[in-house]
Amino acid sequence: MNKVLIFGIFSLLINCTTSHQIDIQGHRGSRGLMPENTLPAFEKAIDLGVHTLELDLAISKDRKVVVSHEPYINSLFCLDTLGNEIDPKTDKTYNLYKMNYQEIKKFDCGTKKFHRFQEQQKIKTHKPLLSEVFEMVKAKNSKVKFNIEIKADPKYDDIYTPKPDEFVRLVLELINDYDVFELTNLQSFDLRILEEVKRQAPKMKVALLVDESEVIEDKLSRLSYSPEIISPYYKLIDKKIVKNLHAKNFQVIPWTINNVEDMQLMINYGVDGIITDYPDRLIKLLKN
Numbered sequence: 001m002n003k004v005l006i007f008g009i010f011s012l013l014i015n016c017t018t019s020h021q022i023d024i025q026g027h028r029g030s031r032g033l034m035p036e037n038t039l040p041a042f043e044k045a046i047d048l049g050v051h052t053l054e055l056d057l058a059i060s061k062d063r064k065v066v067v068s069h070e071p072y073i074n075s076l077f078c079l080d081t082l083g084n085e086i087d088p089k090t091d092k093t094y095n096l097y098k099m100n101y102q103e104i105k106k107f108d109c110g111t112k113k114f115h116r117f118q119e120q121q122k123i124k125t126h127k128p129l130l131s132e133v134f135e136m137v138k139a140k141n142s143k144v145k146f147n148i149e150i151k152a153d154p155k156y157d158d159i160y161t162p163k164p165d166e167f168v169r170l171v172l173e174l175i176n177d178y179d180v181f182e183l184t185n186l187q188s189f190d191l192r193i194l195e196e197v198k199r200q201a202p203k204m205k206v207a208l209l210v211d212e213s214e215v216i217e218d219k220l221s222r223l224s225y226s227p228e229i230i231s232p233y234y235k236l237i238d239k240k241i242v243k244n245l246h247a248k249n250f251q252v253i254p255w256t257i258n259n260v261e262d263m264q265l266m267i268n269y270g271v272d273g274i275i276t277d278y279p280d281r282l283i284k285l286l287k288n
Contacts, residue, residue, distance in 0.1 A: 023273030024282055025052040025147055027256050028069065032117050032277035035077065035110035037067045038125045039136055045144075046137070050279045052145040053137075054255075057130060057171060059162055064101040065130040065174055071096050071151065071160035073107050077114040081106040097160050101129065117277070130171070134178040145183045147207065147253075147275075148175075150197075152190040164196040172201050187231055191223055198225055207231045207253065216241070229253055231275070234266060242269045260285055 029041025030048065042053050058071040073094035075086035081103075086094065096104055110125035130148075137144055150167055157163050162170070168186075175184050186197050187207035197204055207229035210216050216232055230245055234254035242252050253273035257263050263282050266274055276282050 020270070021051075022267060022271070022282075022286060023052055023145075023253060024050045024279055024286070025054045025253065025273055025275040026050040026279045027054050027275045027277045029053060029055065030277070030279055032119055032258065033280065034121055035114075035123065035125055037069060037127065038110055039128050039132060040110070040121075040123055040125055042133055042136065043140070045279055046140055046142050048279050049283055050144065052147050052273070053133070054147040054149070054275050055130075055133065056149045056151050058096045058151060058160075059167060059170060060096055060101040060104055061098055062100040063162075063170060065170055066096055066101060066104060066127055067130055067133060068096060068127050069151065071156060073104075073109075077112050078107050078109040079112055083108060083111075085112075095160055096127075097162075119278075130174050131178065134174070134180060138178075143183075146180060146185070148184060148186055149209070150186060150188045150190070150193045152188060152193050154190075154192070164190070164192045165200075168193060168196040168200055172197075172204070185229060187229070191219075194223060194227065205229070209255075210236060212236065216245075226250070229272075231255060234262065237266075237269060237271075239269045242271060246270070257282075 026045030028036035030045040034041035034044045037055055045053055055067050056069040058066045058068040060066050072092045075088045075091040080086050105126045108124050109127055110123045114120055150171060152161055152164060152167060161167055175181055185205035185207050187209050188194050189209040189211055194206055197206055206227040208227045210219050210232035212233040216236060229251045231253045234257050237254055245252050251272040254266060254271055255275040257266055257274050258277050260281055263274060263285055274282055
């Protein structure tokens, strides 16, 4: 075979291999390394070199957009306003939707040992506002993107969260105020939220979250439009499923992959991004 032709084929293969960049997403910032959904966790993720900050939202009584996975103070990793342990049987009574943000801010959600994450550094910190995250990113002059989950459930409406129309409106207002629309995608397990996002902001990039008990195609069929991203529990996919979703012009970004062998498997499947509690592990793997 002609040497020039061989070199051309080799170059093409190299380009095809290196042109596909995995979107490194820090789950709740960098939950394996720092207290989840806190400014220190997001700063750590940025310093490590993630491309995207993944985070969750709740709403306070005074309609502040709070970064929190649960709409209440979780006793697993938070202490009360006096620094005491919270009884797990009562933690849902610490309802963020019934507290003004200045009260929420008094809870320490970084000092308590979280046994699931042995490498997690302990530091006294609180649940930040989404606006504080945007301001921190701007101050660091970072080009990081935002994958923002709106946590909703019909049984939480007007109890733990506002209804979808208000919830989405409050989030979009902040995204527009801080001029990060082009850097952001919104995601949710709740189809009502995704329908509301498309109604209020037709150009917003959307990710459909698929839980481990759900079927990707079934859930997708119940959405009135095609989202840009399918974000399933990682064990729901294989190489064929990823290929088929790509053929339909979906990006595939599974969650939450912490084991290096599983990360490599997802890379082999050809996923577009990986959401992980340990972005340091994924970054090291990709460098190697």
